[in-house]
Amino acid sequence: MHTENKDEMRDKILEAALKRFSQFGAGKTTMNEIADDIRCSKASLYYYFPDKNGLHAAVLDKVGELYFKGLEEAVANMTSASVALRDLIDIRQNFVKKFCRLELFKLLKNSPPAHFEQKMNEVKVKEAALIEKMLEKGVKDGEFEEMNTVQVAELYNQVMIGLRFSALQGIPHLGEPTQDEFEIIIEKQKQLAQIFIKGISKR
Incomplete structure (x- = not known):
């Protein structure tokens, strides 16, 4: 995966997380929900952010x-x-x-x-x-x-x-x-x- 694509995917995850957090709060948002929003696997999500604290x-x-x-x-x-x-x-x-x-x-x-x-x-x-x-x-x-x-x-x-x-x-x-x-x-x-x-x- 090219660096540019990695950066784009990371930004996409952050945008989805920010949208979720803004609507429902960080505490009530799961990693599964964010993965579903951008149609990626949970494993892919954890590739960029090993845990929820890192995403926060x-x-x-x-x-x-x-x-x-x-x-x-x-x-x-x-x-x-x-x-x-x-x-x-x-x-x-x-x-x-x-x-x-x-x-x-x-x-x-x-x-x-x-x-x-x-x-x-x-x-x-x-x-x-x-x-x-x-x-x-x-x-x-x-x-x-x-x-x-x-x-x-x-x-x-x-x-x-x-x-x-x-x-x-x-x-x-x-x-x-x-x-x-x-x-x-x-x-x-x-x-x-x-x-x-x-x-x-x-x-």
């Missing part, structure tokens, strides 16, 4: 690519750094709504600790780098005050991440936050972004 990890990587593709497009097309910072929150919100049934948090938590930590760090670093580009544009265009964009981007990202946890204090829930709880987080993040943008904008 690959789907998470695929979803991460889609998420950052959206962020990168926002950065590439931004006309205002302030607007781009606000759009970042909306992109995250739309992403969660689209993939909420994937049980992303559960998948990550069920992955090996080293993998979970690695993925969380990758997200944090990539998000901070994109925020830094937004700040750099704001400074260059005279929209923002002069600043150390690396430090400010890291601080902003850390505070936003912190809100994802602190905003739900006092709200009992188990596992992945519900859609209503995500709405609370997003609203808090939008309030913080407004205060932050006002603080760094040129008077």
Whole structure:
């Protein structure tokens, strides 16, 4: 089997798994169902993914690519750094709504600790780098005050991440936050972004 065909088959499996996970959740999806969807044998499926955990990890990587593709497009097309910072929150919100049934948090938590930590760090670093580009544009265009964009981007990202946890204090829930709880987080993040943008904008 040629490498190109292998890559195409792997992508086909991931697309089928992502569709299944989005509709029914990862926990309720079996390898047999995915194999049936793409009309291949279960043995063929296990050739590419030896177990369900491996498939979960690959789907998470695929979803991460889609998420950052959206962020990168926002950065590439931004006309205002302030607007781009606000759009970042909306992109995250739309992403969660689209993939909420994937049980992303559960998948990550069920992955090996080293993998979970690695993925969380990758997200944090990539998000901070994109925020830094937004700040750099704001400074260059005279929209923002002069600043150390690396430090400010890291601080902003850390505070936003912190809100994802602190905003739900006092709200009992188990596992992945519900859609209503995500709405609370997003609203808090939008309030913080407004205060932050006002603080760094040129008077």
